[in-house]
Amino acid sequence: MIRSTCENALQVIRKAEKEFSLDPEQIIEKSYHMTTVLRNLLSTVKKNVLETGFSDENEEINFFKTVKPQILGKLIYYNKVFRIETSCPIVRGKMHHKHFSNELNLLKQEFKEQFYNTDFYRYYRTGRTEWDQHFFCLGKIDIHEGVNSFVFEIDTQFSTYYDYKVSRIIANELLYNYLLSKIEDEKEQTMIFPDGNSSSRDFFWTDSKNALIELIYALHASGSISNGKAGIRKISMAFQMLFKIQLGDVHHAFHRMKDRSDSKSIFLDQLSSSLKQHMDKEM
Numbered sequence: 001m002i003r004s005t006c007e008n009a010l011q012v013i014r015k016a017e018k019e020f021s022l023d024p025e026q027i028i029e030k031s032y033h034m035t036t037v038l039r040n041l042l043s044t045v046k047k048n049v050l051e052t053g054f055s056d057e058n059e060e061i062n063f064f065k066t067v068k069p070q071i072l073g074k075l076i077y078y079n080k081v082f083r084i085e086t087s088c089p090i091v092r093g094k095m096h097h098k099h100f101s102n103e104l105n106l107l108k109q110e111f112k113e114q115f116y117n118t119d120f121y122r123y124y125r126t127g128r129t130e131w132d133q134h135f136f137c138l139g140k141i142d143i144h145e146g147v148n149s150f151v152f153e154i155d156t157q158f159s160t161y162y163d164y165k166v167s168r169i170i171a172n173e174l175l176y177n178y179l180l181s182k183i184e185d186e187k188e189q190t191m192i193f194p195d196g197n198s199s200s201r202d203f204f205w206t207d208s209k210n211a212l213i214e215l216i217y218a219l220h221a222s223g224s225i226s227n228g229k230a231g232i233r234k235i236s237m238a239f240q241m242l243f244k245i246q247l248g249d250v251h252h253a254f255h256r257m258k259d260r261s262d263s264k265s266i267f268l269d270q271l272s273s274s275l276k277q278h279m280d281k282e283m
Contacts, residue, residue, distance in 0.1 A: 005048045006067040012041055013074065017256050027248075031082040038075035045071065046158050057137060064136040064163040072163070073170030080175055100182040107175055115169065124166060135162040177251035180233065205243035211267035212239060213253045218268055 016037050045068070054060040084103050089095050115121040123131060134140050138160060205212055216236050219225050225235055236250045247253070263269050 005045060005052075006063060009041055009045050009067065009071060013038070013070065014256070014259055014261075028082060028085050031078045031085065034078040035075060035082055038071055038078065042068075042071050042075060046155075050157060057133065060138070061132045061136045064138075064160045065132060065166065068163050069166040069170055072167035074174070076167060076171035077174040077178075080171065081178060084179075097183055100179055104176070104179040104183065107172060107179065111172060115165075115172075120162065120165060121169070124169065136160050174252055174255075178249045181249050181251070203243070205239075205245050207267070209245070209247055210253055210257070212243070212245070213247060213250050214257065214265060214267040215239075215271075216250065217254055218265070 016034060049063070054063065084100070088099050120135070123135075138156065140160065213236070216232065216239055220228070220230070220232050220235055222228075232250065236247055239245075240247055257264055260266070
C-alpha cells in the first residue's frame with residue numbers, strides 16, 4: 001500500500017514539473033503553484049503513512065531516505081524561489097544582480113554551518129548504507145548527538161530528523177543552480193555577442209524549451225563546442241540570445257529529464273529520426 005502511495009506521489013511531482021518551467025515572466029505564479037501542489041501531496045502521503053504504516057524496515061528506510069525528501073526537498077526549494085522572487089526589488093540591473101548574489105552567499109553560508117565537513121553529509125553523498133537503520137527509521141533520534149533544537153517540535157511518527165537533512169541537501173542543490181542562472185550578468189552576454197545583434201526577427205526557436213535544453217546538454221556532453229571547455233551556462237546563454245528565448249533554470253529542467261519513464265533523450269531521438277528520413281528522401 002505504501003509502495004503504491006509513494007510511486008503515485010513521485011508521478012504527481014513528475015507530471016506537475018513536466019508542465020512547469022521557471023520562466024522569468026511567470027516565476028512567482030508558477031513557484032507558488034508548485035509549492036501548493038507539493039504541500040498538499042506531502043499532507044496526503046503523511047495521512048497514508050500514519051494510517052497504513054510500513055510493511056518492513058526496508059520500505060521504511062526507502063521512504064525516509066528517498067521518497068519523502070524528494071517531496072519535502074522540492075517543497076522547500078519552490079517555496080524559497082517564491083520568497084526570493086517576491087522580495088526582489090527590481091527586474092534587472094545592479095540591484096537585481098546584488099539581490100541574487102546575496103541569496104547565493106546566504107546559501108553558501110548555510111552549507112558551511114549545516115553540512116560542510118559533517119559525517120552525515122559525507123555518508124549521504126558517498127551513497128553508504130550501513131547506518132541507514134539509524135538515520136532513516138522512526139524512533140532513533142539521539143539527543144546526545146547534538147541535534148538541532150527543532151527536532152523537539154517535529155512529528156516523530158512521520159520524521160526521523162535525518163530525512164529533513166536530506167531534504168535540505170536536495171533543496172539547496174536545486175537552489176544553488178537556480179541562483180547561479182539568475183546572476184548571469186550582461187557582461188557575459190556581451191562577451192558572447194559583442195555587437196548586440198544576436199538574431200533577426202524571423203529566426204527563432206519553434207520547438208519546446210526542454211528540447212533546446214536537451215540539445216544544449218548533448219552538445220556540452222559531446223564536447224562539440226570549444227572542445228568541451230564551454231560550460232552549460234555559457235552555452236545556454238548563447239542559445240538564449242541567438243533565439244531570443246528565456247529557458248529559466250536549465251539545470252533543474254535537465255534533472256527532470258533524468259526521471260523520464262520512456263526515453264531520456266526524446267528530442268535527440270526525434271532529431272536523428274528526422275535526419276534519417278530526410279536522407280532517404282534525397283537518395
